[in-house]
Amino acid sequence: MTRRNFIKYSILSSLSVSPLFAKDDRVEIFLPPKKLNYYHLKGKKAGGRVLIIGGIHGNEIGAYKAADLLIDNDLKKGEMLIIPRSNFTSILANVRGYNGDMNRKFNYISKKDPDYYYVEGLKEIILSFKPDVVISMHDGYGFASKSKRAWGQSVVIDELRYKNFDLYSPAKFVLDNANKYLKYKVALINTKTFSGKIHPEQKKALTGWCLENGVKAFCIEASKQLPTLKEKVFTHLVMLREFFKLYNIEFDGGNDRLVKNFDLSLGDKPKLILDVNGKKITLKNRDILKVKKGSIIKVVDIDGKRGDFIIPVGVNLNWSSFHFRNLSFNIKRDYKKIFSIDIRSV
Numbered sequence: 001m002t003r004r005n006f007i008k009y010s011i012l013s014s015l016s017v018s019p020l021f022a023k024d025d026r027v028e029i030f031l032p033p034k035k036l037n038y039y040h041l042k043g044k045k046a047g048g049r050v051l052i053i054g055g056i057h058g059n060e061i062g063a064y065k066a067a068d069l070l071i072d073n074d075l076k077k078g079e080m081l082i083i084p085r086s087n088f089t090s091i092l093a094n095v096r097g098y099n100g101d102m103n104r105k106f107n108y109i110s111k112k113d114p115d116y117y118y119v120e121g122l123k124e125i126i127l128s129f130k131p132d133v134v135i136s137m138h139d140g141y142g143f144a145s146k147s148k149r150a151w152g153q154s155v156v157i158d159e160l161r162y163k164n165f166d167l168y169s170p171a172k173f174v175l176d177n178a179n180k181y182l183k184y185k186v187a188l189i190n191t192k193t194f195s196g197k198i199h200p201e202q203k204k205a206l207t208g209w210c211l212e213n214g215v216k217a218f219c220i221e222a223s224k225q226l227p228t229l230k231e232k233v234f235t236h237l238v239m240l241r242e243f244f245k246l247y248n249i250e251f252d253g254g255n256d257r258l259v260k261n262f263d264l265s266l267g268d269k270p271k272l273i274l275d276v277n278g279k280k281i282t283l284k285n286r287d288i289l290k291v292k293k294g295s296i297i298k299v300v301d302i303d304g305k306r307g308d309f310i311i312p313v314g315v316n317l318n319w320s321s322f323h324f325r326n327l328s329f330n331i332k333r334d335y336k337k338i339f340s341i342d343i344r345s346v
């Protein structure tokens with residue numbers, strides 16, 4: 001497994017809004033950039049090329065957790081790129097779209113939009129990786145098999161067929177086989193993005209953009225209303241296993257292993273490593289940190305798992321540096337608060 005970051009986008013995404021104050025007695029803090037991390041798995045044997053995208057909607061926990069679980073496995077056959085947290089700001093806030101719906105920005109996005117570098121980064125990664133298929137993962141509302149307005153528990157296609165792409169047959173294969181293992185059955189949704197009038201907004205979505213740019217793409221959705229996170233993740237992994245069959249992807253130890261005994265436990269808590277006026281401080285638990293007025297604090301590292309980050313309470317999450325006198329910070333693992341610290345200037 002190799003881990004790479006899109007350096008270009010990492011730098012651009014660290015754009016910060018630093019108010020133009022004269023040097024004052026307040027504390028200034030510098031948070032790390034929220035990188036668009038992607039993870040590359042490559043098997044020794046030739047197979048298909050699959051690109052997995054999770055977390056475009058930040059409150060769809062089953063989707064990004066399932067994508068994240070794939071990363072710690074080794075591939076035997078084929079090649080895979082996994083972007084589990086496409087919209088990390090929204091994941092940390094645990095909302096659909098902290099800066100509006102990211103999945104409506106793929107046909108056009110303003111350079112001023114805080115999501116700009118993530119959306120453009122995703123597009124660039126897709127076009128440079130040249131996958132056989134993109135799978136965009138979501139947790140939708142309700143149950144598609146029971147209501148026409150629900151998106152939960154489904155495979156979503158933009159058309160039965162789009163140009164050279166047969167979208168219906170692979171989706172049908174995934175549905176039929178996945179349903180053998182699922183208590184909450186998945187259904188097919190065809191949005192008729194290009195031929196119909198009901199879902200024109202889907203042209204702005206990731207899969208619509210992919211198709212228009214010659215890349216085959218599907219959405220898979222668990223339901224937000226499944227009783228547990230484990231069942232949401234299971235739904236995703238069972239559907240992915242069928243896509244992996246279709247696209248000639250094989251993990252070490254077999255693909256069945258993915259859906260069994262996956263670990264959602266919290267594990268080790270993160271450590272927060274700060275540089276306060278040039279001095280290193282490590283914090284592991286709830287704490288009150290008193291610093292001198294005018295101090296400069298840099299968050300050196302959040303030593304933990306993927307998805308660990310520090311966010312200020314009550315401050316715009318797009319900012320990566322700002323001034324304050326007294327402020328609380330939450331150290332989170334994705335949506336979950338692990339501990340908090342209060343920084344007070346004295």
Ligand SMILES: [Zn+2]
Nearest residue numbers: 057060138139
């Ligand atoms: Zn979604």
